Amino acid sequence: MEQSDSPVYRYHDGTKHQFNRFASSLGYLDWATQPRPFRSFAGSPAYSLYPAPDAPADGYTPVAVDYDHLFEHVGPRATISAGAVGDLFRHALGLSAWKAYESSRWALRVNPSSGNLHPTEAYVVCDALAGLSHHPAVYHYAADRHALEERCAFDRDQWKLVADGNDVLLVALTSIHWRESWKYGERAFRYCQHDLGHAIAAVSLAASLLGWRTQLLPTWSQRAIAALVGVDRDEDFVEAEREEPGCLLLITADRTPPVANGADELLEAVRRGRWSGRASQLSEDHVQWTFIDEVAAASEDPGRSWPDSSWVQNASGPTSWSRNLPSRASMGARSLILQRRSALAFDGRSPIDAETFFGMLARTLPGSTSPSSCLWWTPRIHLLLFVHRVTGVAPGLYMLGRDPAGFDRLTREIGRQHGREPAHHSLPIICLGRGDCRSLARRLSCDQDIASDGCFSLGMIADFDASLAEYGPSFYRHLFWESGVVGQILYLEAEAAGVRATGIGCFYDDPVHQVLGLQGHAFQSLYHFTVGFPVEDRRLTTEQGYAWEKRP
Numbered sequence: 211m212e213q214s215d216s217p218v219y220r221y222h223d224g225t226k227h228q229f230n231r232f233a234s235s236l237g238y239l240d241w242a243t244q245p246r247p248f249r250s251f252a253g254s255p256a257y258s259l260y261p262a263p264d265a266p267a268d269g270y271t272p273v274a275v276d277y278d279h280l281f282e283h284v285g286p287r288a289t290i291s292a293g294a295v296g297d298l299f300r301h302a303l304g305l306s307a308w309k310a311y312e313s314s315r316w317a318l319r320v321n322p323s324s325g326n327l328h329p330t331e332a333y334v335v336c337d338a339l340a341g342l343s344h345h346p347a348v349y350h351y352a353a354d355r356h357a358l359e360e361r362c363a364f365d366r367d368q369w370k371l372v373a374d375g376n377d378v379l380l381v382a383l384t385s386i387h388w389r390e391s392w393k394y395g396e397r398a399f400r401y402c403q404h405d406l407g408h409a410i411a412a413v414s415l416a417a418s419l420l421g422w423r424t425q426l427l428p429t430w431s432q433r434a435i436a437a438l439v440g441v442d443r444d445e446d447f448v449e450a451e452r453e454e455p456g457c458l459l460l461i462t463a464d465r466t467p468p469v470a471n472g473a474d475e476l477l478e479a480v481r482r483g484r485w486s487g488r489a490s491q492l493s494e495d496h497v498q499w500t501f502i503d504e505v506a507a508a509s510e511d512p513g514r515s516w517p518d519s520s521w522v523q524n525a526s527g528p529t530s531w532s533r534n535l536p537s538r539a540s541m542g543a544r545s546l547i548l549q550r551r552s553a554l555a556f557d558g559r560s561p562i563d564a565e566t567f568f569g570m571l572a573r574t575l576p577g578s579t580s581p582s583s584c585l586w587w588t589p590r591i592h593l594l595l596f597v598h599r600v601t602g603v604a605p606g607l608y609m610l611g612r613d614p615a616g617f618d619r620l621t622r623e624i625g626r627q628h629g630r631e632p633a634h635h636s637l638p639i640i641c642l643g644r645g646d647c648r649s650l651a652r653r654l655s656c657d658q659d660i661a662s663d664g665c666f667s668l669g670m671i672a673d674f675d676a677s678l679a680e681y682g683p684s685f686y687r688h689l690f691w692e693s694g695v696v697g698q699i700l701y702l703e704a705e706a707a708g709v710r711a712t713g714i715g716c717f718y719d720d721p722v723h724q725v726l727g728l729q730g731h732a733f734q735s736l737y738h739f740t741v742g743f744p745v746e747d748r749r750l751t752t753e754q755g756y757a758w759e760k761r762p
């Protein structure tokens with residue numbers, strides 16, 4: 211099929227922002243149809259999760275983890291219990307704060323989301339656990355209450371077959387496209403995928419708190435994921451917005467090889483299981499964005515066998531980059547995860563030092579200790595950096611390569627007007643040109659000051675054509691997921707460095723490619739990001755995520 215005939219390419223090009231035309235959206239916010247932020251399943255048994263006061267910890271005591279050790283998986287491993295599952299969700303997808311301004315009040319979450327619209331829903335499948343169902347079950351995570359809603363209880367013998375004596379659980383992520391398209395129209399499918407990527411990394415990092423490993427399972431098709439968590443059950447979604455199945459994560463609390471067997475048996479078990487609950491409706495009225503339905507259908511993931519050159523194995527060695535990380539005072543990983551916020555504005559003045567800058571970038575590189583090791587493919591995202599205020603690093607344009615072969619091709623595609631001078635003794639980073647690039651960064655990121663007022667901003671450049679040719683159209687989603695994973699790492703790195711970050715979904719696509727002299731679709735910018743010293747909006751008041759927690 212020619213690229214121009216491919217629905218994925220048509221969608222991608224059709225939702226680019228141009229200097230003279232934004233991707234199609236309503237153009238105003240229709241408050242009457244604003245989606246409710248939390249989904250619930252009426253009629254399903256609900257279980258409060260630890261650390262809520264009415265939730266059982268079941269003998270679970272969290273072990274303090276230093277942020278820098280989070281990546282090394284050296285701590286003790288918790289066994290899977292209701293308390294540990296509560297701790298996992300609290301630090302992956304729970305509420306981080308409530309903000310208020312005049313009569314408006316809104317929740318923030320551990321995982322960020324474009325426009326704070328949170329299209330991502332999460333489900334967990336696990337064995338019978340004291341304090342939860344007496345059967346193995348599929349649950350929906352209700353972030354507003356930090357509770358699990360039991361969607362399906364099923365036969366114990368089937369779970370035993372799947373787990374094969376190992377301490378494992380499964381987390382499925384889905385997207386409600388309407389939540390994002392309500393505000394952003396046709397470009398919303400992209401944002402749903404970014405958000406899913408952030409959520410993947412948030413789950414993987416929270417699992418690391420417990421000493422657990424996370425692996426994205428390539429073998430599960432979207433349809434199988436939908437059947438597993440019941441989002442394909444028409445009778446439970448009467449008048450409720452449908453959820454698009456996204457991905458399935460295997461979380462292991464022991465040394466299980468990262469492959470879940472018995473998918474067919476598990477699907478048969480839930481098919482015969484006892485389902486309960488009806489999905490809530492988020493808006494009474496909707497605008498249909500058929501371009502999104504088309505790209506969703508065209509990029510449906512049929513699932514695939516584990517890639518031959520198992521990336522998981524390749525990434526199992528220690529990374530040389532970790533030697534570049536700056537040493538710093540110990541910081542509790544849990545509090546750092548909960549304090550993550552997007553900066554609304556930067557001071558336009560203060561610099562970070564070179565060691566901090568390179569240390570943050572080193573964290574985005576692959577390796578067994580990176581949250582990106584939960585992805586099954588070799589990295590496809592490289593970083594185009596706009597350096598503004600880094601002491602010891604000249605302002606200018608730089609590129610960080612996250613995979614040697616892809617980076618090699620990318621540097622050959624970049625126009626001759628750019629240099630390729632190595633900018634670090636051991637990191638794969640080159641300087642394309644020195645100079646003040648603040649107005650360029652601002653202009654490319656939809657004229658947003660956050661792209662120029664920080665210490666640095668960046669564009670995530672995806673190895674586009676080659677990846678889609680290798681893995682098919684469904685990999686369009688995966689490219690965005692990887693960019694979300696990189697973004698989530700940078701969000702936390704920024705907090706750890708005492709600065710703050712913000713994801714930038716609004717940027718002018720092709721003008722970014724033009725800056726680099728890139729032709730066609732070999733490489734495409736998918737996500738922008740920025741890091742700097744934040745300026746707080748003092749008009750907003752802040753309350754804790756849950757009533758039982760200490761006030762901030």
Ligand SMILES: Cc1cc2nc3c(=O)[nH]c(=O)nc-3n(C[C@H](O)[C@H](O)[C@H](O)COP(=O)(O)O)c2cc1C
Pocket residue numbers: 318319321322323324325326401404405408550551552553554658660712713714715716
């Ligand atoms: C994919 C994505 C795109 C975003 N795009 C922008 C953007 O273009 N401009 C902006 O100011 N903030 C942007 N944000 C930040 C969100 O507005 C922010 O995550 C959300 O309001 C929730 O706040 P929190 O991150 O503090 O939890 C983006 C976030 C994500 C995850």
